[in-house]
Amino acid sequence: MIRIESLRKDYKNVQALKGVTLHVPEGELFAYLGPNGAGKTTTIRILTGLTRLTGGAAFLNGFHIEKETLAAKRQFGLVPQSANLDQELTVFENLDVHGRLFHMPREERRRKIDELLGYIDLLDRKRTPAKQLSGGMKRRIMIARALVHSPRILFLDEPTVGLDAGIRRRIWALIKKIQQGGTTIFLTTHYIEEAEFLADRVAFLDEGAIVAIDTPPRLISRIGVWAVDRVREGEMETRYFNTREAAKNHVAHQEDSFSLRRVNLEDAFLALTGKKVK
Numbered sequence: 001m002i003r004i005e006s007l008r009k010d011y012k013n014v015q016a017l018k019g020v021t022l023h024v025p026e027g028e029l030f031a032y033l034g035p036n037g038a039g040k041t042t043t044i045r046i047l048t049g050l051t052r053l054t055g056g057a058a059f060l061n062g063f064h065i066e067k068e069t070l071a072a073k074r075q076f077g078l079v080p081q082s083a084n085l086d087q088e089l090t091v092f093e094n095l096d097v098h099g100r101l102f103h104m105p106r107e108e109r110r111r112k113i114d115e116l117l118g119y120i121d122l123l124d125r126k127r128t129p130a131k132q133l134s135g136g137m138k139r140r141i142m143i144a145r146a147l148v149h150s151p152r153i154l155f156l157d158e159p160t161v162g163l164d165a166g167i168r169r170r171i172w173a174l175i176k177k178i179q180q181g182g183t184t185i186f187l188t189t190h191y192i193e194e195a196e197f198l199a200d201r202v203a204f205l206d207e208g209a210i211v212a213i214d215t216p217p218r219l220i221s222r223i224g225v226w227a228v229d230r231v232r233e234g235e236m237e238t239r240y241f242n243t244r245e246a247a248k249n250h251v252a253h254q255e256d257s258f259s260l261r262r263v264n265l266e267d268a269f270l271a272l273t274g275k276k277v278k
């Protein structure tokens with residue numbers, strides 16, 4: 001469970017977070033979606049104790065992140081945006097170092113690491129140096145590493161950035177599997193389809209403030225059901241309708257080329273923020 005209340009973060013010249021409030025119940029997969037610079041990483045850095053907040057409060061499974069720091073830190077695993085495995089160490093050693101940081105006894109570390117490597121389908125790479133792994137494998141190992149101490153909350157900062165489509169889907173399946181084991185997942189992304197596919201609920205973050213929080217289907221239904229894209233005088237125009245008939249009526253007798261399609265989460269994001277995510 002994650003509770004954030006009126007969270008603010010000021011850097012010298014930027015108000016990175018302007019009073020963010022949200023609650024992620026136990027076991028939910030929550031996506032925090034926004035364009036570059038929206039404040040996604042800043043939020044994760046504050047929740048995981050890497051950056052101090054300017055105002056407001058946050059709790060992880062009920063523990064105050066600044067007043068009960070140690071207990072709060074035991075609640076989560078973090079997969080940062082950039083690959084930070086120790087390249088010279090093997091896969092096992094990378095995970096083992098993490099288990100030691102959490103003072104796990106040796107036998108428990110071994111058991112847990114084997115279990116996790118089996119879980120992510122990389123047991124055969126246990127003795128491989130990290131530098132010999134592909135980008136997708138490194139990402140899976142980073143996810144496994146974050147789970148060594150059995151946290152109940154997992155933070156994933158842009159978990160599939162830079163990975164190709166096939167590997168991205170494999171990571172999605174892994175994230176879903178982790179949630180099905182009961183872990184609360186807080187994921188940042190600027191890939192809308194990632195949020196639409198994975199998340200129980202999504203927050204749209206823009207310039208340090210939340211614009212909307214809801215389930216993907218409910219966010220989409222705020223806009224309409226059918227969309228008509230049309231190029232008009234060199235500009236792309238999209239209009240939204242609640243029925244197919246209304247959409248068809250709109251394009252009847254038009255000479256421009258158009259496409260009729262279902263409304264998706266990207267439409268909802270654009271309509272609610274007036275921005276493009278990518």
Ligand SMILES: Nc1ncnc2c1ncn2[C@@H]1O[C@H](COP(=O)(O)OP(=O)(O)OP(=O)(O)O)[C@@H](O)[C@H]1O
Nearest residue numbers: 011012014016034035036037038039040041042043
């Ligand atoms: N250490 C820092 N010092 C000054 N400004 C910062 C610092 N870190 C972030 N910012 C600013 O705070 C704002 C939010 O940045 P943040 O990295 O949280 O955004 P983001 O949504 O994670 O974007 P991205 O997808 O690019 O990582 C941006 O305007 C950024 O320039």
